[in-house]
Amino acid sequence: MWGPTSSGSPGYRHSGRCDWFKLLTVALPVGLLLAMVLALLMFETVVWVRYVIIFTPGCFALVLGGLASPLFRYAHCRNNYVAGAFACVFASAMYLGYYQARMVASGGLPMAARIDLLPMFIRECIQQDTIVEERPGLPDKVNPANPTLNWLLFAADWLIAARCCSWLLVLLNRRCYCEQCGRWMIRKTAHVAPGMGEMIVAAIAAEQIDSLPDSIPNVSLVREVTRVHIDVEYCPGSEAVSAACPAYFSVRSSSGLIPNYLVKQVPLSPEEMAGLAKRLEFR
Numbered sequence: 001m002w003g004p005t006s007s008g009s010p011g012y013r014h015s016g017r018c019d020w021f022k023l024l025t026v027a028l029p030v031g032l033l034l035a036m037v038l039a040l041l042m043f044e045t046v047v048w049v050r051y052v053i054i055f056t057p058g059c060f061a062l063v064l065g066g067l068a069s070p071l072f073r074y075a076h077c078r079n080n081y082v083a084g085a086f087a088c089v090f091a092s093a094m095y096l097g098y099y100q101a102r103m104v105a106s107g108g109l110p111m112a113a114r115i116d117l118l119p120m121f122i123r124e125c126i127q128q129d130t131i132v133e134e135r136p137g138l139p140d141k142v143n144p145a146n147p148t149l150n151w152l153l154f155a156a157d158w159l160i161a162a163r164c165c166s167w168l169l170v171l172l173n174r175r176c177y178c179e180q181c182g183r184w185m186i187r188k189t190a191h192v193a194p195g196m197g198e199m200i201v202a203a204i205a206a207e208q209i210d211s212l213p214d215s216i217p218n219v220s221l222v223r224e225v226t227r228v229h230i231d232v233e234y235c236p237g238s239e240a241v242s243a244a245c246p247a248y249f250s251v252r253s254s255s256g257l258i259p260n261y262l263v264k265q266v267p268l269s270p271e272e273m274a275g276l277a278k279r280l281e282f283r
């Protein structure tokens with residue numbers, strides 16, 4: 001059936017479809033609202049702490065991506081390009097909204113509706129903003145305004161915000177989807193000892209799941225740092241129509257921030273699913 005590694009294996013692929021009605025009438029306005037709220041919080045944070053180049057817009061964009069993620073699940077969005085494009089729109093609204101908040105702070109509440117003045121205000125900020133260098137044991141060094149550098153940093157921060165938001169949103173939107181039932185799948189995970197992942201993959205690839213031990217216990221999440229995660233994803237409706245809905249199986253190690261997949265979202269037959277459920281402690 002499928003090979004022992006994820007490369008070239010016929011794994012799950014998003015269909016690319018979306019519920020455009022829900023996307024445009026709910027996800028878009030709510031996402032923009034979230035972006036506005038985070039723009040205000042970003043402005044308040046900068047007032048009380050400081051604007052840190054790259055770091056401040058990047059962190060707020062990650063929060064925005066995390067908060068916006070459920071909106072795309074609600075809109076049944078199985079298209080990473082669409083999700084990424086919407087994330088860029090949200091991140092841009094947040095980043096430019098931060099400048100809008102600065103404009104309101106300097107010109108008063110009526111400025112909130114004057115989006116037409118925003119380009120001019122941003123140009124003024126770029127001309128005047130100074131970069132403060134923190135020096136351990138010494139007073140902060142205030143550099144004179146450098147419009148060229150400020151334009152470059154303005155573009156870099158905008159790009160970072162868009163990239164961070166779209167990256168997290170796409171990362172969180174990886175769950176499999178049952179096209180037959182129109183539902184996101186349930187994911188359950190077992191945590192097994194190193195080495196068990198390869199054994200399970202080999203047994204399923206050879207269609208010999210009965211060769212596995214009768215019980216494969218979970219390892220301690222505290223003591224076993226290099227544990228292996230066995231994920232199964234199945235349709236919520238599969239209990240009623242077990243053979244009709246697909247199921248998928250992944251094996252990944254937990255070392256590092258980026259998961260290292262041995263196999264990723266490869267198809268699982270109902271018999272294999274039942275065999276794994278009998279042996280592993282999925283939670």
Ligand SMILES: [Zn+2]
Nearest residue numbers: 178181235245
């Ligand atoms: Zn289904």
